[in-house]
Amino acid sequence: MSQQKNGSIAMWKKLFTSPKPSSKEKKITYIKGESVEFTHIKKSKKNISLKIDQNGLIISTPLHTDDIFINNIIEKKFDWIIKHLRHVSSQTISKSNQIETVLLLGEEYKVIPRHHSTQIDHKNKIIFCKTNEVSDVKKILKEFALQYFKKRIDSYDYILEIKPSSIQLTNAKTKWGSCSNNKNIRLSWRLIQTSSGIIDYVICHELAHLKHMNHSKLFWHEVERIFPKYKIYKKQLKDQALSLFTLD
Numbered sequence: 001m002s003q004q005k006n007g008s009i010a011m012w013k014k015l016f017t018s019p020k021p022s023s024k025e026k027k028i029t030y031i032k033g034e035s036v037e038f039t040h041i042k043k044s045k046k047n048i049s050l051k052i053d054q055n056g057l058i059i060s061t062p063l064h065t066d067d068i069f070i071n072n073i074i075e076k077k078f079d080w081i082i083k084h085l086r087h088v089s090s091q092t093i094s095k096s097n098q099i100e101t102v103l104l105l106g107e108e109y110k111v112i113p114r115h116h117s118t119q120i121d122h123k124n125k126i127i128f129c130k131t132n133e134v135s136d137v138k139k140i141l142k143e144f145a146l147q148y149f150k151k152r153i154d155s156y157d158y159i160l161e162i163k164p165s166s167i168q169l170t171n172a173k174t175k176w177g178s179c180s181n182n183k184n185i186r187l188s189w190r191l192i193q194t195s196s197g198i199i200d201y202v203i204c205h206e207l208a209h210l211k212h213m214n215h216s217k218l219f220w221h222e223v224e225r226i227f228p229k230y231k232i233y234k235k236q237l238k239d240q241a242l243s244l245f246t247l248d
């Protein structure tokens, strides 16, 4: 049998050997009386991911995922999707480089310019900031993040056998935390935008690395010892990570 001469055999061979192309399609679904528009990207991958950015909701799935399955996901994550779509659109409407709202500890805060002093009013969810400029808002978020992370780490002091030597902030967008050999814990300031449970999970993950510098079974036992509910927040971080950090 000569594959070179027979076009159809060559084509079949190609279908079976080369990876299938990914596809991208705009879709709309109706859930709880609201229409949800999204871009469905099919790729040769195993996991499903949801992302919300200036382009709206983007759902990436394995190649053979049907619409019923996608609808179930959207329904399950409905409240989270609507909340973040609204947040992103309010950011997009505002002038470039200026922000009207920002996420802090998983809640939407209004940014109000006030020249004489900066302050975070948690009760009324307002950030009084020098200006609405992204750089000024980031500055105040970073200051708050460092204080908050240190306080949370202190709250686990009673249970820790090994203590961190220092706490520092990073600007990382996907690596939320790290722990060095000399016990220096570094956390992305961007985490301050997510919920307190997710922040505690990342913190406890790094605190557990003080004892085990790997992701062995012993390491995960240590995470559980420090933060017994960690599994819920580990999953939430995985589901939400990319879209929670819209502030560049």
Ligand SMILES: [Zn+2]
Pocket: 205, 209, 214, 215
């Ligand atoms: Zn780790």
